[in-house]
Amino acid sequence: MDVVSDPKTFNPALATETTSTQILGYLFRGLTRQSPVDGTIKPDLAKDWTVSEGGRKVVFHLQKGLQWSDGAPFDARDVTFTFRSIYYNPQVATAVRSELMAGGKPFSVERRGRLTVVVKTARPFAPLMETMGVEILPRHILEPWVRRGTFNQVWSVRENPSHIVGTGPFVLGKYLPGQLIVLKSNPHYRPPAGLEPSPGCPMPCLSRLVLRIVPNDTSSLIRFMTGKTDLYGISPQQLAVLKPVQKMDAFDLMVRGPSLSESFVTFNENPRAPLPPWKIRWFRNRLFRKGVALSIDKKAMINIVLSGMGRSIPGPVPRSVKAFFNEKIHPYPHDLQGARDCFLRGGFHYDRGRLFDDRGHRVLIVLLTNTESVERIQMAQILQANLKDVGIKVRIVPLQFNMLATMVMTSYQWEMLLFGLTGVVDPHGDSSVWKSSGFLHLWNPREKKPDQPWEAEVDALFDRGDTTLDPKARKQIYDKWQEIAHRELPLVDLVTPDEITAVRKTLGGIRPTPLGGVVPHITQVYQQGVLTPS
Amino acid sequence: MKRKSGNMFRRAGFPLVVLGIFFVSGLFAEFLAPYRYDSVRFDLSYMPPVWPAFHSGRLQVPVMSVSDPVLHRFRHNPGQWVPVRFLCRGEGYRWMGVISSHTHLICVDPPGRLSFLGLDVFGRDLWSRLLYGIRFSFLLSFSAVSLSFFVGILAGLAAGTGSGWIDQLIMRIGEIFMAIPSLYLLMGIRAVFPPGLSTTEVTLIMTGALAFVGWAGLARVVRGVARSLRQEEFVLAARSIGVSWWGIWGRHILPNMSYYLLVALTISIPGFIVGEAGLSFLGLGVSEPHPSLGNILAESQSLPAMKAAPWLLLSGVVIVSIVIVFNLLGDRLRETGQTGKAR
Numbered sequence: 001m002d003v004v005s006d007p008k009t010f011n012p013a014l015a016t017e018t019t020s021t022q023i024l025g026y027l028f029r030g031l032t033r034q035s036p037v038d039g040t041i042k043p044d045l046a047k048d049w050t051v052s053e054g055g056r057k058v059v060f061h062l063q064k065g066l067q068w069s070d071g072a073p074f075d076a077r078d079v080t081f082t083f084r085s086i087y088y089n090p091q092v093a094t095a096v097r098s099e100l101m102a103g104g105k106p107f108s109v110e111r112r113g114r115l116t117v118v119v120k121t122a123r124p125f126a127p128l129m130e131t132m133g134v135e136i137l138p139r140h141i142l143e144p145w146v147r148r149g150t151f152n153q154v155w156s157v158r159e160n161p162s163h164i165v166g167t168g169p170f171v172l173g174k175y176l177p178g179q180l181i182v183l184k185s186n187p188h189y190r191p192p193a194g195l196e197p198s199p200g201c202p203m204p205c206l207s208r209l210v211l212r213i214v215p216n217d218t219s220s221l222i223r224f225m226t227g228k229t230d231l232y233g234i235s236p237q238q239l240a241v242l243k244p245v246q247k248m249d250a251f252d253l254m255v256r257g258p259s260l261s262e263s264f265v266t267f268n269e270n271p272r273a274p275l276p277p278w279k280i281r282w283f284r285n286r287l288f289r290k291g292v293a294l295s296i297d298k299k300a301m302i303n304i305v306l307s308g309m310g311r312s313i314p315g316p317v318p319r320s321v322k323a324f325f326n327e328k329i330h331p332y333p334h335d336l337q338g339a340r341d342c343f344l345r346g347g348f349h350y351d352r353g354r355l356f357d358d359r360g361h362r363v364l365i366v367l368l369t370n371t372e373s374v375e376r377i378q379m380a381q382i383l384q385a386n387l388k389d390v391g392i393k394v395r396i397v398p399l400q401f402n403m404l405a406t407m408v409m410t411s412y413q414w415e416m417l418l419f420g421l422t423g424v425v426d427p428h429g430d431s432s433v434w435k436s437s438g439f440l441h442l443w444n445p446r447e448k449k450p451d452q453p454w455e456a457e458v459d460a461l462f463d464r465g466d467t468t469l470d471p472k473a474r475k476q477i478y479d480k481w482q483e484i485a486h487r488e489l490p491l492v493d494l495v496t497p498d499e500i501t502a503v504r505k506t507l508g509g510i511r512p513t514p515l516g517g518v519v520p521h522i523t524q525v526y527q528q529g530v531l532t533p534s
Numbered sequence: 535m536k537r538k539s540g541n542m543f544r545r546a547g548f549p550l551v552v553l554g555i556f557f558v559s560g561l562f563a564e565f566l567a568p569y570r571y572d573s574v575r576f577d578l579s580y581m582p583p584v585w586p587a588f589h590s591g592r593l594q595v596p597v598m599s600v601s602d603p604v605l606h607r608f609r610h611n612p613g614q615w616v617p618v619r620f621l622c623r624g625e626g627y628r629w630m631g632v633i634s635s636h637t638h639l640i641c642v643d644p645p646g647r648l649s650f651l652g653l654d655v656f657g658r659d660l661w662s663r664l665l666y667g668i669r670f671s672f673l674l675s676f677s678a679v680s681l682s683f684f685v686g687i688l689a690g691l692a693a694g695t696g697s698g699w700i701d702q703l704i705m706r707i708g709e710i711f712m713a714i715p716s717l718y719l720l721m722g723i724r725a726v727f728p729p730g731l732s733t734t735e736v737t738l739i740m741t742g743a744l745a746f747v748g749w750a751g752l753a754r755v756v757r758g759v760a761r762s763l764r765q766e767e768f769v770l771a772a773r774s775i776g777v778s779w780w781g782i783w784g785r786h787i788l789p790n791m792s793y794y795l796l797v798a799l800t801i802s803i804p805g806f807i808v809g810e811a812g813l814s815f816l817g818l819g820v821s822e823p824h825p826s827l828g829n830i831l832a833e834s835q836s837l838p839a840m841k842a843a844p845w846l847l848l849s850g851v852v853i854v855s856i857v858i859v860f861n862l863l864g865d866r867l868r869e870t871g872q873t874g875k876a877r
Contacts, residue, residue: 303579304656
């Protein structure tokens with residue numbers, strides 16, 4: 001397997017970027033885990049739990065006989081330490097803390113004896129069990145650091161690999177910056193309840209995992225084709241290269257259906273933004289946004305950018321999240337006449353094929369996107385051609401990600417943005433985007449109070465969704481939200497690629513899952529043979 | 535004099551003819567190209583070259599459609615042909631931004647698509663885009679060369695004939711420019727300006743940047759020649775009867791180095807063409823959908839694109855051939871110059 005960049009830290013509480021979290025996912029475990037097949041909550045460090053007091057109290061029973069990778073016993077004190085001294089410690093710079101809040105208040109985490117933990121929340125909190133998947137850290141190692149107030153420095157990438165102690169199936173064996181990361185199997189690992197080992201194999205079955213740091217996508221592709229890696233997540237465009245050599249290089253291409261990630265265009269509706277006021281008036285006009293949505297040729301995007309391997313996105317919940325996806329909403333069709341009608345009804349008019357607003361301003365928009373993604377730049381170019389057909393002139397400005405983030409999040413100096421977000425399974429995770437106070441509420445971030453009536457409605461729906469425990473009622477709440485999103489179009493959704501992973505035939509225990517890749521659980525993966533160079 | 539220049543053109547024949555073809559094709563890009571540079575066909579992404587053929591007694595183009603979007607395979611829709619027309623009405627354009635017209639040398643009606651060299655990812659015609667790209671490269675390098683020659687000659691003459699400290703100042707500044715690798719200097723200059731400028735602005739900046747990088751080498755040689763010429767008797771004679779330096783530059787020094795300048799010109803232009811291509815390849819030059827030889831080449835830099843559409847590499851072939859032809863021309867001119875002098 002290849003990873004794209006160096007990890008920034010080996011400290012699970014401080015890790016934010018994907019390389020670190022991917023590696024730490026093999027080293028640490030939480031009380032619960034989420035099934036990659038259907039998104040249900042499965043036991044991990046906790047063997048079972050009981051919910052009471054209308055969902056406000058959960059009693060977790062930990063699995064017996066668990067040990068840390070250095071042989072020290074694992075017990076409930078580690079859990080209370082992790083929550084109280086690390087995640088809820090204001091001195092610790094952790095991004096996890098905001099997820100571990102119900103109605104703005106931390107959970108109360110108490111210990112009853114050696115193997116029982118009681119978690120209480122101030123009000124019912126629907127995503128509670130999911131958030132209990134956060135990594136539990138070893139008290140016997142980290143307590144001195146917390147006491148000295150230097151926890152933010154511990155377990156950096158310069159740490160001796162053997163000092164990093166977890167409960168996961170692997171331990172860190174070696175880390176060479178810029179080259180590779182080697183993970184060894186953890187001899188003290190005990191699999192969670194209900195997880196069956198692969199036939200004839202201990203858990204974890206693989207004795208080591210080698211992750212090489214390869215920053216360039218083309219190099220990763222060539223490394224996979226020459227048999228240097230066994231698992232590779234590919235983009236649809238790379239399929240054209242891999243498909244013809246599938247048999248010769250002995251790998252399977254597993255197509256797992258539409259990915260969770262979404263791409264969209266959004267407009268700056270922020271009245272505080274330093275833009276000409278008439279442009280903000282266009283962007284706040286629902287009919288204008290709908291007209292744009294109708295002019296986009298998503299089929300061309302799928303065929304060109306995704307080589308035909310993708311789907312158009314109907315709304316904010318990914319299709320593969322069956323539990324919350326609203327079947328009643330459909331993507332906007334490619335309808336140029338409909339788009340023109342929308343603009344005309346929205347107070348715009350045409351003059352020799354060009355679109356003007358009611359005060360005579362030509363509709364000319366600067367579209368930002370990030371240079372790192374070839375797919376996004378191609379989508380932007382298709383969008384440019386589509387909008388030209390309805391009389392809108394678009395100028396594309398590809399920027400580096402950090403610069404783009406500054407312009408969008410800090411200086412608000414943008415007009416139209418083509419961007420993507422990695423999707424989430426539970427809609428609660430979308431609250432930073434959809435709640436009017438959210439920091440990723442891109443079209444108008446960090447509002448003091450909802451600016452438009454429908455935003456107030458979405459805020460209320462998200463609050464209710466958090467506190468409602470009945471799955472049916474929650475689905476109804478989030479269905480309503482998807483309908484509002486589809487009608488108001490603050491984000492005009494584009495397309496999502498099919499998830500495709502190329503897996504060498506020498507690997508066993510691989511099964512495609514709609515939500516979490518091709519590896520249902522890393523401990524079940526085994527090696528069936530070795531590829532010999534011909 | 536007339537005999538001599540006739541001789542020169544005869545000797546420079548072959549490269550000059552090839553360059554003439556490039557130049558004319560760039561100049562009349564709108565007319566020669568069947569499509570505009572930004573004319574897309576989203577349904578024909580990466581279609582390979584499809585040439586017109588004689589079918590039922592007429593020159594016709596087969597109508598193609600995608601059979602496998604993943605592997606970019608195409609098939610001919612059975613029985614569907616579209617006739618090729620000449621000097622016909624096609625997409626509207628403004629020739630050199632001035633004369634509006636609809637006339638193209640060759641066109642076919644949709645759903646047929648002329649594809650002499652294949653189409654790119656958005657189904658844009660590579661042949662058409664190359665023509666526009668050649669025009670852009672020539673235009674840019676000619677203007678950059680004029681600018682850098684103007685500055686370089688002026689600086690070289692001033693240093694060559696001026697007093698010691700002017701000479702020192704100009705030459706030391708020139709050396710600073712020559713000490714920095716030119717591609718990095720170009721990138722640095724480009725980075726000073728904000729991203730997201732219009733194509734016209736980018737073109738002006740690139741012209742300026744290329745000239746800014748290119749003047750110093752020329753100034754150094756011009757200075758050397760001017761230094762030696764100022765010792766000559768005819769210059770001293772002109773000085774003694776009170777002719778100004780401007781007069782001496784124009785009457786005595788420049789005519790005596792005209793051959794050298796001509797050769798330098800033919801060697802500088804390909805340098806600028808490559809410079810532009812390099813900047814556009816790195817995404818610092820003109821931005822899509824405007825074509826330049828560099829950004830057409832940049833489209834083919836990923837492995838999937840190279841596999842799906844190897845014809846995009848033709849842009850590199852064009853760059854290389856232009857550079858070779860210019861260098862050939864320079865060689866021929868130098869030889870002619872030397873024999874001319876020897877006579």
